[in-house]
Amino acid sequence: MTKRGLLERIDAGEAVIHASGYLFEMERRGYLQAGGFVPEVVLEHPEVVEQLTREFARCGADVLLAFTYYGHREKMRLIGKEDLLEPLNREALNIAHKVGKEFPDKLIAGNICNTNIYHPDDKDSQKQIHQIFEEQIGWIAEAGVDLVVGETFDSISEVEIAVKIAKEAGVPLVIGTVLHRTAKHFRDSENYFVDDLKRVKDLGADIVGLNCHFGPQTMLPLLKEVTTHITDGRVAGFPVAYRTTPTQPSFGNMRDRELCCPERLPVEGISFPVALDPFTVTRYEMAEFAEEAVKAGALYIGTCCGGAPHHVRAMAESLGRTTEASKYSPDMSKHAFYGDDESLKDYNKNFAENF
Ligand SMILES: [Zn+2]
Secondary structure (H helix, E strand, C coil), rough: CCCCCHHHHHHHHEEEEECCHHHHHHHCCCCCCCCCCCCCCHHCCCCHHHHHHHHHHHHCCCCEECCCCCCCCCHHHHHCCHHHHHHHHHHHHHHHHHHHHHCCCCEEEEECCCCCCCCCCHHHHHHHHHHHHHHHHHHHHCCCEEEEEEECCCCCHHHHHHHHHHHHHHCCCEECCCCCCCCCCCCCCCCCCCHHHHHHHHHHEEEEEEEEEEEEHHHHHHHHHHHHHHHCCCCEEEECCCCEEEEEECHHHCCCCCCCCCHHEEEEEECCCCCHHHHHHCCHHHHHHHHHHHHCCEEEECCCCHHHHHHHHHHHHHCCCHHHHHHHCCCCCHCCCCCCCCCHHHHHCCCHCCC
16 A cells, blocks of 8 residues: 555545654763754664654654655754764665665655854855755755655745745645744744745745744744635644743744753853753643634644654554554553542542652
8 A cells, every 4th residue: 555645635624643752862862962953763673763753753753754854964063073964864765765665654754954154144055955955955865755854944035045946845734934033023024924934935935934942831822823715624733742932932932930050051040051941841731732623724843953752652542543653552540649549549549648
């Protein structure tokens, strides 16, 4: 049986679950350095990337993303390892394909992202951006994928370059963009962000939306604005798994007022990126987001930074799905204090309030 494609699924009204969060997860596990955030782990410990991809798949991700986020030429230059650029990109795509063999109905995605060198007045940087996307899309097209995901763009002009080049891969294109905390327009634009997203769609992106920076709580209202104007379901939302709020809407600037020792943080007082742990959302907040986003008409949903397999599983289950890992989803009926299994001791059950 042939695999059903991304747009076939979305256009049939089916949600597609995207799982990412590789950078932060690899950093936590000790395989990647915060700051530069370059995924050298792809070459150094491919088995770790492979296993995380497998965990996401078991937990209900429909999309297996090649971990090339921040694996582009500019980032490799920054750490003095441009020679590893091509091997890293090719290996990341191999890993996604390898796991894909175990899960034949999953979609394999190539990945491109913000370059951090875009400047509206700098023609030279725009030329470099062209080159960055061209070479990455070339490797993606050679490996063969079911879709390309472009992520975390804050400048609409950079998105335009990405769309033009990524379309050449000849597969559906998903574009995730980020807003900064104070504005409803992209960094290089004064338009209402949804108008710009509509234009990106007209340029050839199949699915457009928001990813990263905002957690489920602050992304959802923005996503609903998008789905008010783009009503064909082809809208993406994959938030960070952190509890952003109206007063702290974006994870890049969060402050932890309970923290013992703000002077210990790498950027004093700022929890981003390595002290966000107390803000991590529960799986239930991601489940709530998934249900609400899909109801609103955003059918490409998932996780970004901070997201982990348990979040993905709860999102899938909130949409009525049973994942391979659902056999281990919580069942408190056999818990010593909160359970109701007949064989459990009343001595403990009656003590539950004091537990
Ligand atoms: Zn992110």
